[in-house]
Amino acid sequence: MNKKKGTIAQALNGFSSFTIKLFQGITLIMAIFLAVIFVNIYSFYNVQFVTETYQMEIRKDVQTINKRLLLAVASNDSEVTAAQKEDLEGRFPKIEGYFSTISKNLNNDTLGAQLTTNWKAFEDASFEMLALVENGDSKSALEYYNSTLNDVSETLADSLDETGTLAEKAAAGKYRTILVIIGAAVVVLLIGLIVITTINKKTSKALIKEIEEDLDVLAKATEEIAKGNVHVDIDYDADNEIGRVVNQLRTAVESLIYYIDDIGNKMSTMAQGNFDIAFDRDFNGDFRDIQNAIESFSQQISDSMTEIMEVSDMVSDGANQIAGAGQNLADTVTSQANIVDDLSVTVNRITDQISNSSTDATTISKEVEVVAENIVEGNKRMQEN
Numbered sequence: 330m331n332k333k334k335g336t337i338a339q340a341l342n343g344f345s346s347f348t349i350k351l352f353q354g355i356t357l358i359m360a361i362f363l364a365v366i367f368v369n370i371y372s373f374y375n376v377q378f379v380t381e382t383y384q385m386e387i388r389k390d391v392q393t394i395n396k397r398l399l400l401a402v403a404s405n406d407s408e409v410t411a412a413q414k415e416d417l418e419g420r421f422p423k424i425e426g427y428f429s430t431i432s433k434n435l436n437n438d439t440l441g442a443q444l445t446t447n448w449k450a451f452e453d454a455s456f457e458m459l460a461l462v463e464n465g466d467s468k469s470a471l472e473y474y475n476s477t478l479n480d481v482s483e484t485l486a487d488s489l490d491e492t493g494t495l496a497e498k499a500a501a502g503k504y505r506t507i508l509v510i511i512g513a514a515v516v517v518l519l520i521g522l523i524v525i526t527t528i529n530k531k532t533s534k535a536l537i538k539e540i541e542e543d544l545d546v547l548a549k550a551t552e553e554i555a556k557g558n559v560h561v562d563i564d565y566d567a568d569n570e571i572g573r574v575v576n577q578l579r580t581a582v583e584s585l586i587y588y589i590d591d592i593g594n595k596m597s598t599m600a601q602g603n604f605d606i607a608f609d610r611d612f613n614g615d616f617r618d619i620q621n622a623i624e625s626f627s628q629q630i631s632d633s634m635t636e637i638m639e640v641s642d643m644v645s646d647g648a649n650q651i652a653g654a655g656q657n658l659a660d661t662v663t664s665q666a667n668i669v670d671d672l673s674v675t676v677n678r679i680t681d682q683i684s685n686s687s688t689d690a691t692t693i694s695k696e697v698e699v700v701a702e703n704i705v706e707g708n709k710r711m712q713e714n
Contacts (some may be wrong), residue, residue, distance in 0.1 A: 336569035355521040362514035373503035383427040
């Protein structure tokens with residue numbers, strides 16, 4: 330007996346669910362890769378663009394500050410000096426916020442602290458020079474610019490150069506990381522697609538083969554039934570869609586076998602001369618008409634045979650009557666023969682008497698009359714019979 334668990338719908342749902350889970354797994358992996366790529370691209374943007382932009386802006390501000398300091402020295406005007414000082418007071422705090430961003434982008438706290446220190450030194454030197462200009466000591470201010478402020482500016486520039494170098498290296502590393510991640514994502518995606526395709530192909534092939542084998546059982550059974558072999562054993566038992574079809578087909582075949590066997594038995598009974606038949610149960614569907622036809626046929630044949638038997642009895646009675654009449658006729662013929670024999674003896678005797686003596690004519694005449702009467706009576710009896 331062919332035993333299987335689960336329905337075809339369950340198998341298809343399981344196959345679909347498995348495929349969906351595989352795609353969900355691949356999608357999750359790709360989402361992780363995309364998230365990592367996004368993070369690295371964002372980091373690359375911060376390192377390559379934001380850091381470089383801040384660095385360039387700091388350099389520009391350093392140049393601007395130097396120009397304003399020289400303008401204050403060259404003008405030797407308190408109002409111009411005050412304007413330059415006001416500009417510097419607003420410019421230095423703005424730049425200080427860049428260093429924390431640069432330090433975070435490059436993941437280098439030491440560099441951030443170094444930039445902050447050098448910038449603070451440059452700020453202090455710049456306001457120290459402005460203080461000399463405000464005091465009217467332009468010469469000392471100019472010497473301060475060429476010595477102390479210039480040294481501080483060079484130190485800050487070196488820090489900015491180091492920042493640029495680190496930013497380029499970090500950007501190159503982020504770029505390589507992005508390429509590696511993208512390559513890995515493509516490889517994982519291809520492997521995932523190959524795995525999904527292979528598993529789906531094997532699973533679908535196995536499922537199709539299983540369904541084909543199940544249907545083949547039905548095909549062979551129906552082929553035998555089509556050939557007229559209704560006594561077929563359907564070797565299949567499963568609680569699935571095909572199993573339910575097989576059960577219905579098996580029930581139909583059993584009913585068909587019962588109908589055919591019962592009809593065959595009843596026809597054999599009638600073939601043996603017994604037309605008094607009765608079916609054990611009523612047939613269903615189209616076989617009900619066949620059952621009615623056979624019952625009607627057997628009843629008609631039974632009625633006809635009854636009539637034939639009645640006629641046969643009548644013929645038998647008539648034959649018996651004819652046989653009795655024939656026997657009576659035979660008895661009459663026998664009696665007539667005896668009379669003729671007696672007449673012949675009498676005639677011979679008379680002839681002998683005539684030959685021997687003709688003396689008693691009166692006696693002879695009477696005997697002749699008696700013979701004649703006997704002949705007449707015999708003829709009447711033969712006519713009556």
